[in-house]
Amino acid sequence: MKKDKSEPAIPKNPRRDFVKNTALFTGGAMLLPNLNMQGMFNVANDKKLKIALVGCGGRGTGAAVQALNADENVELVAMADAFEDRLKSSLMNISKAMGETKQVNVKPENQFVGFDAAEKAMDLGDVVILATPPGFRPQHFEYAVNNGKHLFVEKPLAVDAPGVRKVLAAAKKAKEDKLNVVVGLQRHYQDNYLAALEQLKKDSIGKIVSGQVYWNSGGVWTRERQPDQSELEFQMRNWYYFNWLCGDHILEQHIHNIDVANWFIGEYPVSAQGMGGREVRKGPNHGEIFDHHFVEYTYPSGAVIASQCRHQPETMSRVAEFFQGTKGTVSTEGDHAILKDWDGNTLFEHRGKDDPNPYEVEHVKLFESIRNGGVIADAENGAKSTMSAIIGRMATYSGKVIPWDEAMQSNHDLAPDNLNWDSPAPVQPLADGTYKIPVPGETEVLV
Numbered sequence: 001m002k003k004d005k006s007e008p009a010i011p012k013n014p015r016r017d018f019v020k021n022t023a024l025f026t027g028g029a030m031l032l033p034n035l036n037m038q039g040m041f042n043v044a045n046d047k048k049l050k051i052a053l054v055g056c057g058g059r060g061t062g063a064a065v066q067a068l069n070a071d072e073n074v075e076l077v078a079m080a081d082a083f084e085d086r087l088k089s090s091l092m093n094i095s096k097a098m099g100e101t102k103q104v105n106v107k108p109e110n111q112f113v114g115f116d117a118a119e120k121a122m123d124l125g126d127v128v129i130l131a132t133p134p135g136f137r138p139q140h141f142e143y144a145v146n147n148g149k150h151l152f153v154e155k156p157l158a159v160d161a162p163g164v165r166k167v168l169a170a171a172k173k174a175k176e177d178k179l180n181v182v183v184g185l186q187r188h189y190q191d192n193y194l195a196a197l198e199q200l201k202k203d204s205i206g207k208i209v210s211g212q213v214y215w216n217s218g219g220v221w222t223r224e225r226q227p228d229q230s231e232l233e234f235q236m237r238n239w240y241y242f243n244w245l246c247g248d249h250i251l252e253q254h255i256h257n258i259d260v261a262n263w264f265i266g267e268y269p270v271s272a273q274g275m276g277g278r279e280v281r282k283g284p285n286h287g288e289i290f291d292h293h294f295v296e297y298t299y300p301s302g303a304v305i306a307s308q309c310r311h312q313p314e315t316m317s318r319v320a321e322f323f324q325g326t327k328g329t330v331s332t333e334g335d336h337a338i339l340k341d342w343d344g345n346t347l348f349e350h351r352g353k354d355d356p357n358p359y360e361v362e363h364v365k366l367f368e369s370i371r372n373g374g375v376i377a378d379a380e381n382g383a384k385s386t387m388s389a390i391i392g393r394m395a396t397y398s399g400k401v402i403p404w405d406e407a408m409q410s411n412h413d414l415a416p417d418n419l420n421w422d423s424p425a426p427v428q429p430l431a432d433g434t435y436k437i438p439v440p441g442e443t444e445v446l447v
Helices: 015-021 056-069 084-098 117-122 134-146 161-176 191-201 231-237 255-265 358-371 380-398 402-410
Strands: 050-053 072-081 112-115 125-129 149-153 181-183 208-217 273-276 292-298 302-313 318-325 329-334 336-341 347-351
Touching: 015 336, 050 056, 050 117, 056 084, 056 181, 056 358, 072 084, 084 112, 084 336, 112 117, 112 181, 112 380, 117 134, 117 273, 125 358, 134 149, 134 161, 134 336, 149 358, 161 380, 181 358, 181 380, 191 255, 191 329, 191 347, 208 255, 255 292, 255 302, 255 318, 255 380, 292 380, 302 318
Parallel strands: 050 072, 050 125, 072 112, 125 149, 149 181, 208 302
Antiparallel strands: 208 318, 273 292, 292 302, 318 329, 329 336, 336 347
């Protein structure tokens, strides 16, 4: 099995390394005071916060360790996953990463498995980490908010328009109820992006009129079908390749770069059109998703962004964003941010090799806000950036221009609620074991 290159490695640093790596968060609103081995920060509210982890894959495991390292007065008390082997492996890895601390306290009776596991785990936590495949995200998010939980929610927040609408409604309630919601679009917690945004606010390059955003790579893991698996189990274990679970890699991965475009421009697209297909990944284990997408997004201000994502080995790799303004340009890639005028002169440069890890900072910020009575409300933007990627997928699958307003009204529900192990898989294989692939000009997406 190949390592999932879309997921950050599970942290292995003890707390002293974590503190060292996250001591300073510049460009945003946080400077961590008085960092020492006694805790990440001094706060008035010293309540021990209980964490429930829902989704025990690599991303969930990593997020749990980052959360435990962010505040030593938190405790992991409950875990949930569809599969017992994944839960047990996650618990072992979390315990190993945390070493001698007593922050991992997941009793056997609080290890929940199956389709009803998430709600049982969430009931036991003050703070919930949602890291299942994104098809389950809307129903889990809604349940957590309705039950008064603070949240760290991995991106994307849905795979279809009905899911986005459900998340937006729950996001409104979360804000009204003063619940903190951090979404795993970690560039919002990353110094070079925050530094670039500050320069944009100063009108350093004028109004953004165009740009190019990229997530081009060799791809991620696949999981082989096992002889004793049902179709539903196979799809859930190989979730990246089925839209009811993942939404295609333009949504699951490339959302990061599309979100940066939305963030820097300060708007969400009004329409998308583009092209895509499958040239390399064609086997039955590759499900129904494309291996490349090229989308042109148009914004209310008139800005046009060209979006590329590709999963094809031995091709050019690039994960970055470039924008052109009326007075200059800005580029963000890795830990760099560079602004130049149209004569090529550097206006601003941030090279952050010593910047804190944004995957860790977002948890520090979450717990700090909870303890100090603040409200972080990332969910509305997370839902709208999710929808931005969804209309990109709609455009490449159909070959049509997809207006935002029409797409938001779509009732095409990819991810059914209330599944159980006797349920048929939402997508069924063809006679040869492959799956029906979208065909531009034929596939209907606005239903």
